[in-house]
Amino acid sequence: MICEICGKRKATRTISIEGAKVEVCNHCSGSIETEIKKEQKPKTYTLYRPVNNIKNILEEYMKSNSISLKDLSNRTKISEIDIKAIIDGRLIDKEKIRRLEKITGKTLIEKITIVDTPDQHKADDKIKLEEFIDGERS
């Protein structure tokens, strides 16, 4: 395994950079750790994710307007398969969910701001971040 930072020396250890495992050589691991320690300023992530009750909102909307999934699909130009997947939480597509927001007049996407300091990184943070639609780092 070659060091992933310099690409020259042999990697001797695995370190964690922002939750990602990186194979590095002795030389690079030293300089990276120093840099991470210097950078103590918390990072802010702005993330978007579907609201918890998106399923209820969409089912309720169809019920109260007496429309079928097919009707909703026609009105939003989103395929029935995709709507089903959004309802079940299997599809996270911000642009499509926005269209559903428009037609239902309900908030279906919530914005979350996470303040993250390097010290607080845990392994499961990474998994959680992937659940979000997209992230904008600022």
Ligand SMILES: [Zn+2]
């Ligand atoms: Zn190296």
